Amino acid sequence: MKLKVFILLLCCSMVAISAQDMYEFSSNAQRNRFYALIANFRCLVCQNETLADSNAPLAQDLRDNILQQINEGATDEQITDYLVGRYGDFVLYNPAFNVRTYLLWLLPIIMLLSGFGFMIYYVKRQKKVE
């Protein structure tokens, strides 16, 4: 009897305990959504970090809040609107596409096209001057 108890205890001591994840999710899709979301928001206390990276207490609170909203079934858009409604567009590291940001999103491609357009014109034009 003592031997059996001893063997049982020995077996228990050899099973190492696995650490728990900080955040529990009901599915992989939700986990991916969470990590994608928190990388897109700006921490308001440590303003050069994302919510994912910041150690500020507010960042932790907001991460918990987003986790809760995901678990309650909110969509990415609803969560974004919730945070923007309280902290403004400032909290979005991925700028929205609205009247204020048309230039931001469109100028790069405009620059590219006009840059190449001008270059082609310039190169072709100098051919004629022999």
Added chain:
Amino acid sequence: MVPELGNLSIMLAFILSIIQALSPWLNRAAKQVDYTLTSACLLGQSFLVFFAFACLVDSFIQNDFSVMYVARHSSDSLPFFYRIGAAWGGHEGSLLLWICMVNAWSFILWIFSQRIPKPFMEKVFAVLGFMNIGFLSFMLLTSNPFERSFPDVPLLGNDLNPILQDPGLIFHPPMLYMGYVGFAIAFAFALAALWEGKISREWARWVRPWAMLSWASLTLGIILGSWWAYHVLGWGGWWAWDPVENASFLPWLLGTALIHSLAVMEKRGCLKSWTVLLALLTFSLSLMGTFLVRSGVLISVHAFANDPARGVYLLAYLFSVVGISMLLYAFRAHQFTNENHYEFISRETFLLSNNVLLMVMMGTILLGTLYPLIIDTLTGVKISVGTPYFNRVFVPFALLLFALMGVGALSHWQEMSIKALHKKIQTPLVLAFLFALVSQLWFPVTGFGLAFCGMMMGAWVILSSLDALWQRWRLQNNTINLPFLGMLIAHIGVGFSILGVTVVSHYSLEREVAIAPGEIVTLGDIRFNFQKLFTITGENYTSTAASFHVYQPGKQVAYLQPEKRYFTVSKMMIGQSAIFPRLLQDIYIALGDPLGHDKWSVRLYIKPMLRFIWLGGLLMMIGGILALVGRLPREKKT
């Protein structure tokens, strides 16, 4: 006494800089033709400025807290090397470092420019003198590191910010400034050419080594910054599109365009005014970066303590230097006539398109960095522009650039038929595609296949460069010289960086756990065994350390010890991540906060091929230096 000597040196250097800037006119007035005045001012300034810097470093070594700057950035318990690094850890000291760099470059330029016509060099040094006037007066009026706090001398210093207490502080700022400031040489050469109203192919030959050395330094400086951020900031990131990071990337992009444009100008005699413009703009971006960092206009982890007065002064300086150069360009540059012409399909066009792309990439990053400022000015609304934006707009442009890069390496000067081009790119293209396919075994397709494109582009750049080498060896094997090899190595470096960025961006693993001593956690095929917590006392901190044994199937690969350090003087707590570095895979642990019941939050990262990014950067730098050395004029020609 020592700080006063430093202060005096700066004042004397300031006077010399005025004389140096005026020396062309003074020489004319005195009917001098040997330019000893210019040389004397330059040498005198260099000596004085270095002496002042030595005085500052001495004040730090002695921990002279009566000097306000020292009291703000040092303490009795600060380790010796960091006391030296602290000399440039704050705004005033780093400004002095910048000024030292300007003078170091000027001095070396003076030594190695004996073959360039003196009337021209006189103008170059006058421009440099003019720039120094601005920096030295800025220091004397608003940012003097030698200011004393008599009669209230603090007994203790504030200590250096713990984040700066890292080897990165010793290397990154000096190297970065070496790069930033080096482009002032190209700038001065460009302004001197505009001043004279004429320019020749020779001008490109003179400028090239200086531009290449600056570019190589800036590349190394940026790599060091990325390396430093990675191991200090605690989340395994190597680039955050932070405004100040962007401020260093902008001159790098244009600097890359500049060295390519100089190549075209030297070989073919065209793109003259474009090259001059690039030379002006590259340093202008360095100056603009300085303004952004020190004026408090942008939020950044790098930003020095803000002071609007400094911002105003810097802006005035920026406006005068850059404004004058842009005006001179507008009125004089059209006089520069181009020599040869080239067909649409030619190496010249490919290099020009590389320039266009680099300029567009620069413009895009500039737009994103400044956009919050623009919107705030126009509407008062605060928005943020961060990593998601930059990645989205930058990556497609970069892929296009890499595609063109490979084609350009295989193209001929002046003209080439489409058929010939087609034939040349076939082999490397197919091989690159195969490479990307094979890589799927280890790195399977995700999302939009961006990773696949990245792998293919990285391979394409490397293979097309190797193919260029093969072609040359096969057809004309006596023309494989140092400059050519340098170019190849630099391009291959770009390929390595592309592969590194692709893999680490798409295939990193991360896990955040609450763990107590004795527990294990797995990530990928790696097992982490949290042994115990213990305390360590360092020179100026106490830390809680966690010991981890790391196992890959079969054996233990590492012992890692992440810490949480509490610095006693500054009362700041920072994490010290533990990294097991390997070329193919980094293992990274960051210790978080205690959660109660013996548990701590810990973040674990596996970063595959991260070091390829920096290896690529080092290869770029080495390639640049080889190309530079290969072009230095020799006494006898073979």
Added chain:
Amino acid sequence: MKIRMLVPFVLFATLAILFWHSLSLDPSHMPSPLVGKPLPDFKATLLGQTKEVRSGDVVAGKVTLMNVWASWCMSCYQEHEFILKLAQEKNIQWVGFNYKDETSKALIWLAQLGNPYHLTLADPEGKIGILLGIYNTPETLLIDSKGIIRYRYVGILNESIWKEKFEPELLAITEECGL
């Protein structure tokens, strides 16, 4: 030919003007998107008690200044004396909002330094704070008698801020309600 050459200068000049203007801006200052909207509805316990109140009930019918503070916040300590002075005006009610704090420490703080607040709400976990868009301490919200948030200030309250930012808004409220 020549006009094209002026493009770099023009672009640069525009940039310089932008920089000049931005020197007078504060990049970390953030206006609240809740200004102009009603105070969100929430329930909170009073500090040190078990009684719960509704936000709407607290602000109804009176002009309220809600001051967000905590005992660990040095800046809150600095503005407290000024708030004590302001609280002596009878027609505004001061409501304290104790944010992410320990109740015992908060109560001791008030006892030692003086309590200007008509009542104090407790938010030890910061959950209500998120609802209100609070991100720093101290913050002060001005709420009119209809429950609309009129202004939000982040930072230490002092004489000049009060005169510059709050008094104009208070004047506007008074004129609207004919108080």
